[in-house]
Every structure is written in structure tokens, then in C-alpha cells.
Amino acid sequence: MNKLGKLIAAGFTAALLSTSAMAQDIAVRGAQVWTMGPAGVIENGVVVIEDGRITAVGSADTVTIPTGMAVLEAPVVTPGLIDAHSTVGLTGYLNQSDDQDQLDDSAPVQPQLRAVDAYNPHDRLVQWVRELGTTTLHTGHGPGALVSGQTMVVKTTGNTADAALVEDGTMVVANLGSWALDREGAPGTRAKQMSMLRQALVAAQNALDSEEGEGPRDLAQEAFVSVLRGERPLLVTAHRSQDIQSALRLADEFDIEVIIDGAADAHMMLDELREAGVSVILHPTMARNEGELENAAFTTAGLLAEAGIPFALQSGYEAYVPKTRVVLWEAGFAVGHGLSPEDALASVTIDAARVIGMEERIGSLEVGKDGDVAMFDGDPFEYTTHVTGVVIEGEQVSDTPR
Amino acid sequence: MQSIKRAALAATAVGALLAAPVMAQETPIAFTGATVHTMSGISGTGTIEDATMVIHHGEIVAVGATVDIPDGAEVRDASGMVIMPGIVDTHSHIGQVSGADSSAAIQPDVRALDSINVRDSSIARARSGGVTTANIMPGSGWLMSGQTFYMHLSEGNSIEDYAWMDEDGNIMGGMKMANGTNPLRESPAFPSTRARSAAMVRQHFVAAQEYCEGERSPRDIGMDAMCEVLDGSRLVHFHTHRSDDIMTALRLRREFGFDLLIQHGIESYQVAQEIAAEGIPVSAILVDSPGGKLEAANANIETAAALEQAGVFLSLHSDDNILDSRLMFRHAGLAVRGGMSRDGALRALTVNGAVQLGLDDRVGSLEPGKLADFIVLTGDPLSVYTNVAETWVMGELLFDASDPEDLLHATGGYGAGNPQMNTHVLEREAHMLEGAQ
Numbered sequence: 001m002n003k004l005g006k007l008i009a010a011g012f013t014a015a016l017l018s019t020s021a022m023a024q025d026i027a028v029r030g031a032q033v034w035t036m037g038p039a040g041v042i043e044n045g046v047v048v049i050e051d052g053r054i055t056a057v058g059s060a061d062t063v064t065i066p067t068g069m070a071v072l073e074a075p076v077v078t079p080g081l082i083d084a085h086s087t088v089g090l091t092g093y094l095n096q097s098d099d100q101d102q103l104d105d106s107a108p109v110q111p112q113l114r115a116v117d118a119y120n121p122h123d124r125l126v127q128w129v130r131e132l133g134t135t136t137l138h139t140g141h142g143p144g145a146l147v148s149g150q151t152m153v154v155k156t157t158g159n160t161a162d163a164a165l166v167e168d169g170t171m172v173v174a175n176l177g178s179w180a181l182d183r184e185g186a187p188g189t190r191a192k193q194m195s196m197l198r199q200a201l202v203a204a205q206n207a208l209d210s211e212e213g214e215g216p217r218d219l220a221q222e223a224f225v226s227v228l229r230g231e232r233p234l235l236v237t238a239h240r241s242q243d244i245q246s247a248l249r250l251a252d253e254f255d256i257e258v259i260i261d262g263a264a265d266a267h268m269m270l271d272e273l274r275e276a277g278v279s280v281i282l283h284p285t286m287a288r289n290e291g292e293l294e295n296a297a298f299t300t301a302g303l304l305a306e307a308g309i310p311f312a313l314q315s316g317y318e319a320y321v322p323k324t325r326v327v328l329w330e331a332g333f334a335v336g337h338g339l340s341p342e343d344a345l346a347s348v349t350i351d352a353a354r355v356i357g358m359e360e361r362i363g364s365l366e367v368g369k370d371g372d373v374a375m376f377d378g379d380p381f382e383y384t385t386h387v388t389g390v391v392i393e394g395e396q397v398s399d400t401p402r
Numbered sequence: 403m404q405s406i407k408r409a410a411l412a413a414t415a416v417g418a419l420l421a422a423p424v425m426a427q428e429t430p431i432a433f434t435g436a437t438v439h440t441m442s443g444i445s446g447t448g449t450i451e452d453a454t455m456v457i458h459h460g461e462i463v464a465v466g467a468t469v470d471i472p473d474g475a476e477v478r479d480a481s482g483m484v485i486m487p488g489i490v491d492t493h494s495h496i497g498q499v500s501g502a503d504s505s506a507a508i509q510p511d512v513r514a515l516d517s518i519n520v521r522d523s524s525i526a527r528a529r530s531g532g533v534t535t536a537n538i539m540p541g542s543g544w545l546m547s548g549q550t551f552y553m554h555l556s557e558g559n560s561i562e563d564y565a566w567m568d569e570d571g572n573i574m575g576g577m578k579m580a581n582g583t584n585p586l587r588e589s590p591a592f593p594s595t596r597a598r599s600a601a602m603v604r605q606h607f608v609a610a611q612e613y614c615e616g617e618r619s620p621r622d623i624g625m626d627a628m629c630e631v632l633d634g635s636r637l638v639h640f641h642t643h644r645s646d647d648i649m650t651a652l653r654l655r656r657e658f659g660f661d662l663l664i665q666h667g668i669e670s671y672q673v674a675q676e677i678a679a680e681g682i683p684v685s686a687i688l689v690d691s692p693g694g695k696l697e698a699a700n701a702n703i704e705t706a707a708a709l710e711q712a713g714v715f716l717s718l719h720s721d722d723n724i725l726d727s728r729l730m731f732r733h734a735g736l737a738v739r740g741g742m743s744r745d746g747a748l749r750a751l752t753v754n755g756a757v758q759l760g761l762d763d764r765v766g767s768l769e770p771g772k773l774a775d776f777i778v779l780t781g782d783p784l785s786v787y788t789n790v791a792e793t794w795v796m797g798e799l800l801f802d803a804s805d806p807e808d809l810l811h812a813t814g815g816y817g818a819g820n821p822q823m824n825t826h827v828l829e830r831e832a833h834m835l836e837g838a839q
Contacts, residue, residue, distance in 0.1 A: 092693075093691070093692055093693030093694070093699070094693050094695075094696060094699060095693055095694050095695055095696075096696070124692060124693065125691060125692075125693065128691050128692065129691075265816075267815065267816075268816060286726065286729060288723055288726060288819075289814045289818060289819030289820070290723070290819055290820040290821075290822065290823045291820070291821070291822060291823040293819065294817075294818075294819040294820060294821050295814070295815060295816045295817065295818065295819060296814050296819060297813050297814035297815040297818070298812075298813045298814055299813045299814075299815070318694065320694045320695065320724075321689055321693075321694030321695055321698050321701075321724055322689040322690040322691040322692075322693075322694055322698075322701070323691055323692070323693040323694035323698075324690070324691045325690050325691070326690050326691065329690065329732075332786045333732070333786065335786055335787070336786040336787055336788070336789065337789075337813060381786050382735070382785060382786055383732055383735025383736055383738070383739055383784060383785075383786055384735050384738045384739050384784055385739070386739060
């Protein structure tokens, strides 16, 4: 992070120069602009956002800021951060029974449940992560059921779930391993989990192969059919080596896109993951290494990067205090344990966008993409640096240093 | 290490607080060229650039910019490194600790030391994060869950090998109390309201006053511990979050005169002036986000700064496994992010905790005569790019990042963690953690 170091030494101070302009028109200047796109890092750069979309990115020498446009400034400017897997908006921050909508365990297989029907855009954790730079959440049901539902992609702003929504039904979520076992019922073993998943996919395969339009609609089966058709991936939360192997086997058997989520044992399976060509949404770097995450390591993100396995970081699901993690801090801690700053920023911006299939729209500061920006008063990954401002689609949604 | 501590135990008979282990570390060791944050003095970090620190027989012999290296000393080049005292974690649950059971809300007779497994990997993990002393506590699901244990993170096979001893040879620790929601239960033996909680505690203290002022017969080991609380020789570690609960803890202290350390104090920023006015110290925790429980709804990272600005004497703790013991420097970093001074945050990790536990004449700062409990860091303690290279306890190198076996504790990996969730101590909170994972 030498570039950032020099910059901090330069003592650039953040300033908000507010003028009257359209709400979704704004320019952001940075002593360094980390575009995460082909332009790389631009010294003394400018991002111009009009009507919510980026219309120009480049050096302040070459990019003209339209007259009268509000200009924000910060030492370091990055794309808005993307949390590749969260339960924020479904797991209310108070953690009381009436605000926990991340898991329905009345049945082990419920792919028809939709995150959008549970998402609360006013939960305090949405604001919390927004002010810490997260502009996009891939959020949905938490672990604990074999198939828990469908995720969604939202911006961390918007008065309603629909206003926040970027994509509904992004992935179908499955969970292998002990969290999704029901020792009194089914699935009561790991083998039974796989049996039930295969049975459900075979049933969907049969439906797909039969004449279309026959029989009553079955929302659960429709969700599995969409996975078989390649319309959405199956996100499999699997930490233990044998569960990761099962997920890869499933992908192979049904020729479906599987994304490995959690993946505490990923550092023991680098060759297998690379050969399978899957993406990984890695557990939070600082996740407690207990239970299913017994073998979790601070160094796994660095090892995945080194192995060339596409991955993103996530805040994950937290059952207690703290109720959510912050991807900025998880990425920072990975930087302290072998992940390069560039790869770390990618894991919460452009690489995260790719893993969740949103790279055409977000994840880098490029012309045509959403005007989502995070601003910092120093090296973004240092504990002591602040997020000084956040812009979503051209609107400044936070000016409080965090 | 075992023999060292045994020697130390024997030596306590002559009255020194954990007397210097005479058998240890025959050869003096000199660390040269380091930036040393001695943490000596009443403020600042006591930083010496390009310093030499000499340790011998498990103690610090000299530290300064112009220190003579003794003949025959092993010299370790620490150029570019930062040396500072080992972390004193004032609230931790490492070592599979447990305390009270579900039979009663007030159990001062129970001792954490009788439950700790000194071979639990959490201790090595904490050491790899730079922790050299920790207050190991029972849980918070009781009004009084038992006697805490001040652990010296050395090596050995028995709990005594890890014990801090007072001048009379007694194993040191405090008393864990709690109010707010955690001790509330639907059980006849427990309170179900805050007022009932305070009344039960008050009744118990009144009974203790009668016992302690009387013949103390027949002997009651719980009451004996209460007498230590009342005479000020056993610090009360009071788990309390909400500002009104904090004020209740202060009120009980005024009534009964015990020594009080506020533990957690999530809403302490709201009553920082009141806490400061009574001269009560706080052991604080900053977490990544608010919520997770009602009492943590107002958690923020500005609390440590607010307490510092109000003049409250402050330490930072892990509450391991709420925060992993290896994240203590990050914890201090977040405190600074929230407005605390850098010096204050580093003191809150080290010397302030030693003062709060009454161990500051032996650890907490790097000064001649104090124990050689320190850590060697690769750079600025508050930078994410810095790692712990070495942890020394009483002159013994007990964590060495260049040793793969040691490094496994620091970074995690196959076999490094716990196969089971470490939720036992959180007791009533455990179902929430286990429920999902």
C-alpha cells in the first residue's frame, strides 16, 4: 500500500463542497481513485456521476466537472463496497424473535422462500454497513436449513425493499454440514442431506424433461428448475472438507453452477476448487474458528488469491454480538494476513460483483456503471482510517466519518 | 516453565508478590535496535527509539537508549521491530472456564480456577495475539457467578502454574457480578426483573456484612469470599451494559463499599461523567456493529473515546470469544478510529489493565524489576499490516511466529480451532450462538 502511504503523508484533507445540483448528479475527487477497472489507480482523479450513472472517470487534468455540480473530495476513493453474502435486512439488529427472518425451519427444503419478502430496509444494520462503505448487499436467508430460500441483491438505501432491489432471486441457498442437520428428524446425517438435495434436483429434472405446462405449479420445484436451467446458481454453504466435496459432486452430477459459501476448509482443497472452476464466497476473515469453522484461517483469502480461485469476502451470518460484521474490516484483516491490498479491495468490489453476477452494473468505477462510491481519509484497510462519505447512484447517503 | 513456577510458589512464603523465578533464564538476553513502548509513567507510551532492553532471570534488568549489554548476553537484533508490554486482557473466557450452575443466582463460593483446562488451545491462541495476563471469568447469566481467575499465560500442567499469587500466596482473582437481562430467568432461584435483581444482591450483601463482622461461624466458603469483596481485597467485575444498570452498580457500590470495575459498559458513554465523578474504572469492549441483544443496541466504537475524554480510567477487553483474543490490537485500532488517543488505546491494552487487576507492580509496563512479559511486533501496534512476531512471558519465548507450530495458533488452520462451539460460558446466551451454528 505504498501509494496510499504517500498519499496519507501528503496530508490531503477531505472537504465537502456542496452546491446546488441535481440529487443524482455529483462528482467525487480523490487524491487517489482506485477504479478497480482497466484505468487502475488514478492519481488526482475525478468520477463524474450524472443521473445516477458514471459518465466520466479520469485524471482531474482531463475530466471536466460540469459547472455547478456538487463535488466531494477525499484522499482515497473506491467503488462502493459489495458484501457478497449477508443476512442484513433479514436478521434484525435487536436479535429478538420478532426481528429474525433469516431462517424458517418448518421444513428442511424451501427454495421458494424469497429474501425480498422479508427484507427490512430500515433495519439499523443497513445504515450501519452503508456508513462503513457497503453500497450493495447480496443478502438472504441464513444457514440452518438444507435449502433455505432465494437471495436478493439490494443497494443499502431505499425506503422499501422494492426501491432497494437490484435483483430478486439471485441464488438458491443450500447448507451442507452440521448447521443444517436435524438429529431428531431429517436430514439427520450428511449423507441424508445429499440424498434429499439430489432427490429434489432429480424431481426438478423430471419436471423439466416432461411436457411443459402439465400439472399444478410448484414454486419449490420451479426454483430448482431454474437452477438446472442455469438461470441462477446454487449457493452451497459448506465449511468442512467433506461438505465442500459434496457440493462439487453435486455441481458435476447435475451440471449446475455451484458457488461455495463459507468454505472454512478451502485452504485444504485449493487444487480441487480450482479444478472444479467454482467461485468461493469466503467466510469473514475474523470468523470464530470453532465448530464447523474449526479449521478456519486468517490466511485463506490470501491462499485463494494465490491459487487463482475467484472469491469474494462476506459479512456472513452472526447469531449474537456483533449482529453483523463489516466487509471492509474483514478485507482489512485479510490484508494483514497475506492478501494484497489490491486483491482485498477486489474481493469486496469487482470480484464480489462477478461472483454475484452484477459486474456489468457495479464493482468498479467505469463509465456506464452505477455511481456508487466510498471515500476514505487514508488507507481504506487501516483500522484507524475513516469512511468519510458514501455515494449510491449519485446520491450522497452518508457524510458522517465512520 | 513448570519448575520456574513451582519455585515461584515456594518463594511466595517469604512475602514477595510472585517472587522472581530464580531458576529461569540463566543467560541474559539483550534486544537491540527496537522501538520500545515502555508504557511507564502516568501517561503516554514512554517510547524509546533505537532502544536496548535487557532481561535476565525472567525480569527486565534495563531498558533505554544507552544501556550496557552484559557480558555473555544473548543479543537479539530487534531493529525495525516494536516492543511493548504483553497485553493484559481484563475480561476473557479462554481455557474452557465455567462458574456457577443453575441452582442459584448468587454463587460466590464457585471458583473459575476449578474449571479451567490449561491445555485448551484458546490459551496458546491468546498468547499468539500478545496476551500475557488475562482475567478469566465465569459467565454473566447470574447475579454473582463466582470467583474469577487472574491468569498468567505461562506454560505448565496445573492451574497453579498459571496463577497470579498475592503476597500471602493466595491465588488471585476477582468476583464476577452481573445485572441487566442476562441474569433474568424464569426460575424461582433467579430474578425476573431488574429491581428484584438489585434486591437479591442487596440482601446477600447485608447477610455478608453480618457474617463478616461476626464470628464467621459456621464457616461458609461463599461468605468468606464475600468478606474479601467487602474488605476490598477481591475486586468486583460487574457485567453491566445499559446506562441505568450501570447506575445501579454504582449505587450498590456506594451502599456496600466494594471495589468495582465496570465490565463492558456498552452504554457507559451515556453516563461517563457520573462514572468519572465516582472514580470508577471501566473495562470496555467495542464490537463491529450494534445489537445482537437488547443491551447492545447502542454499541458503537466511540465509547472508549467518550470515557477517555470524561477522565475514566479505561482498559479494553476481548470477552473472548465475543472478540477473539488475537484481535486485541484491532480493538485498540477501532477505539482510535472512534476518537480515542493512540496513547490511551495502547495504555488500555497494557498498563491500565494491570492497574485494574492490581498487578501493575509486576507487569503492564517495561521497567527494571518488572517481569519480562512483552511482545515483539513487526511494526506500528495499531496498523493492520503489523503482526505479533514473539510473545515472551517471564523471559521465556512462548510464541514465535517463525515456528510453524506456533504460527498455526496465530493464523488458524487445520487443527487450530475448537471442534465445538465455545459457548458454555455464555450460558444463557449459548443457545443463541448454538441455535444457528
